[in-house]
Structure formats: C-alpha cells, structure tokens
Amino acid sequence: MEYKAYYVEENDGVFSSSIKNLEIPEPQNDELLISVSYSSLNYKDALCAKGVKGVAASYPFVPGIDAVGTVAKSNSDAFNEGDQVICSGYKLGMSVNGGFGSMICVPADWVVHLPNAMSDLEAMSYGVAGLTSAACVKSILDKGVIDTLPIAVSGATGGVGSVAAGILSKIGFSVTAITGKSSEEGFLKKIGCDHFLNRDDFLEGGVRPLDKTAFGGGVDAVGGEILVKMISQTAQKGSIACCGNVAGASFQSSVFPFILRGISLIGIDSAESSIELKRHLWEKLADEWKLDLSEQTKTIQLKELDSEIEKILNGLQLGRVVIKHGD
Numbered sequence: 001m002e003y004k005a006y007y008v009e010e011n012d013g014v015f016s017s018s019i020k021n022l023e024i025p026e027p028q029n030d031e032l033l034i035s036v037s038y039s040s041l042n043y044k045d046a047l048c049a050k051g052v053k054g055v056a057a058s059y060p061f062v063p064g065i066d067a068v069g070t071v072a073k074s075n076s077d078a079f080n081e082g083d084q085v086i087c088s089g090y091k092l093g094m095s096v097n098g099g100f101g102s103m104i105c106v107p108a109d110w111v112v113h114l115p116n117a118m119s120d121l122e123a124m125s126y127g128v129a130g131l132t133s134a135a136c137v138k139s140i141l142d143k144g145v146i147d148t149l150p151i152a153v154s155g156a157t158g159g160v161g162s163v164a165a166g167i168l169s170k171i172g173f174s175v176t177a178i179t180g181k182s183s184e185e186g187f188l189k190k191i192g193c194d195h196f197l198n199r200d201d202f203l204e205g206g207v208r209p210l211d212k213t214a215f216g217g218g219v220d221a222v223g224g225e226i227l228v229k230m231i232s233q234t235a236q237k238g239s240i241a242c243c244g245n246v247a248g249a250s251f252q253s254s255v256f257p258f259i260l261r262g263i264s265l266i267g268i269d270s271a272e273s274s275i276e277l278k279r280h281l282w283e284k285l286a287d288e289w290k291l292d293l294s295e296q297t298k299t300i301q302l303k304e305l306d307s308e309i310e311k312i313l314n315g316l317q318l319g320r321v322v323i324k325h326g327d
C-alpha cells in the first residue's frame with residue numbers, strides 16, 4: 001500500500017522536489033500510523049525543502065513539521081483507531097517523514113487528541129506557527145507585561161506574527177505591528193493590530209542602548225536589529241518572547257534594558273516543548289484564544305507547494321498556508 005507525498009531528493013548537492021508514491025510504514029511499539037487530512041507550511045519546512053543545513057537530518061525526505069488526521073493503526077493504549085489527532089514538532093519533518101505526506105508514522109507521545117471545539121482545518125490554520133504564537137503569548141503573560149502600553153509584534157503579517165497579534169488583541173491588549181508590508185495595513189487592522197510601524201522607519205536612526213519606552217512587552221518572530229530595538233523600547237519589567245530569525249540569527253544588545261529596567265527576554269522552542277504544554281496550548285486555541293483564521297488562511301494542494309515555498313522564503317506570505325491531502 002502506498003501514500004502520496006511531497007518528496008525532496010538530493011543529487012550531487014542539488015535539491016529537487018516531486019510528488020511521489022511511497023510505501024506506507026508499519027507502526028512499531030507505542031507508535032501510531034496517522035492518515036493526514038491537513039498539514040501546514042511553516043518557515044522551517046521551506047528551509048527543509050531547499051536542503052538548508054540544520055533542518056532535515058538526511059535526504060530523501062518528506063518535510064512537514066505538523067499534521068492533523070485520523071489514527072489508522074494504533075500500537076498505543078492512549079489512542080484508538082479513528083481518533084482525530086494533532087502531531088507537531090519533535091522530530092516530525094526533521095528526521096521522521098512529515099505532514100507533506102498523506103500518512104505519518106510517529107511515537108504516540110508526540111501526539112495529542114484534536115480538541116472537541118476545533119476542526120482539523122482549524123488546527124492546521126494555526127499549525128506550528130500558531131502553536132508557537134500561543135507559547136509566546138503565554139510566556140510573556142506568565143512573566144509579566146505592562147498592559148497600559150501596546151505589545152509589539154514583529155513579522156506581523158507572517159504566520160507566527162499574525163496569530164500572536166490576533167490572540168493579544170482578543171485578550172484585550174493594544175497591539176503594535178512591526179512590518180515590512182506597509183501596503184497590508186488593512187490586513188493588520190483586520191487581525192487586531194491598532195498601530196503600525198514600517199520596519200525600515202522603525203530601524204531608522206539606529207538603536208540606542210536604552211530608548212524611550214514604547215511597548216509593554218513583545219513577540220518577536222524575526223530577530224536581528226528589530227529585536228534589539230524592541231528590547232531598548234520595552235518598559236520597566238516588560239517581557240519579550242523571541243522565536244524567529246528571518247531578519248538575522250545574531251544580535252548585539254546593551255545590557256541596560258535588562259539591568260536598569262528589569263526586562264525579560266524569553267526564548268521559545270515550540271518543537272521540543274513538553275506534550276503537556278502543547279495539549280494546554282491547543283486547548284487554549286480551541287477555546288478562550290480561539291481565532292477565526294479562515295480569511296487569513298489559504299488552502300492548497302501538494303502540487304502548489306513549490307510556489308508557496310518560494311513566497312515564504314522571500315518574506316512574502318500573508319497569514320497561513322494549509323495543505324489539504326486527498327485531492
């Protein structure tokens with residue numbers, strides 16, 4: 001028996017992708033075979049599809065760091081055939097063939113039940129990006145933010161940024177979007193942003209060690225100089241969650257915001273979060289943090305992935321892209 005997958009191969013250092021039929025694996029002890037209904041496109045998947053070092057362990061490989069679907073075979077007491085489940089992170093789409101295939105075979109302890117109040121399409125409209133946004137929001141709320149000032153969100157039109165902005169707005173915060181897409185003010189307003197800072201304007205004049213306070217906290221999906229400026233403008237005791245590196249993997253900050261304002265910088269690694277935290281965040285996303293992402297989610301088929309991968313790598317995605325299997 002075979003399943004259909006977006007398959008990335010390497011030949012003499014050149015990476016290419018195609019849609020292939022692969023043999024369905026047999027689940028071992030404590031593993032599940034899951035028939036995938038949807039996956040989603042995350043930045044890491046795009047890097048994996050292009051063979052960027054440090055993502056996939058080896059090739060040929062099927063990317064896709066998240067998936068939702070139905071248990072087709074269970075070798076675990078915790079799940080029955082027919083259960084609807086979500087798998088995200090850990091080694092899925094890194095060293096275990098991922099959600100860009102219509103079947104995945106994974107350890108049961110990587111998997112949570114799909115919350116009752118969430119459809120499979122809704123789950124992947126969040127996907128890893130949305131789960132990461134929820135982890136960022138939870139982390140800054142737990143650590144502390146100043147609710148009389150706006151919360152800054154960078155990469156605001158992207159997957160992580162747009163969901164983080166939506167959640168923060170839903171729970172009552174004023175949100176400042178930092179974006180490279182000034183033309184998308186309408187989109188940003190719709191998802192709940194109150195203020196807009198063009199990325200270049202924000203960075204103009206460079207970064208001072210300690211700037212005038214503008215933010216009560218932040219969610220940073222891009223890193224680099226933007227993160228440094230967010231740090232320098234965050235108010236006393238505010239906190240910033242840092243999860244991405246599209247603008248740069250390194251940064252140089254003054255220590256003053258930390259030692260004179262007591263601000264906190266929190267690193268987020270959603271892939272390796274505990275399964276208990278993931279379950280908690282999925283429940284939040286199904287309930288009090290639930291967003292209607294239908295207008296900011298594009299649903300595509302496997303054969304449309306190549307062009308969407310180019311877009312995400314060029315910083316041109318708006319919202320989320322979901323891959324539907326079975327067509």
Ligand SMILES: NC(=O)c1ccc[n+]([C@@H]2O[C@H](COP(=O)([O-])OP(=O)(O)OC[C@H]3O[C@@H](n4cnc5c(N)ncnc54)[C@H](OP(=O)(O)O)[C@@H]3O)[C@@H](O)[C@H]2O)c1
Nearest residue numbers: 132155156157158159160179180244245246247269270315
């Ligand atoms: N730590 C974790 O657990 C975790 C989990 C998921 C994702 N991530 C990381 O989070 C980041 C964002 O992921 P995503 O899925 O949201 O990607 P995405 O959908 O491509 O969004 C990234 C957004 O960043 C902005 N951007 C792009 N290039 C930029 C540049 N050169 N300088 C500044 N901003 C730029 C763009 O938004 P604007 O045009 O609005 O500025 C873009 O839409 C990636 O680095 C990803 O690897 C980390």
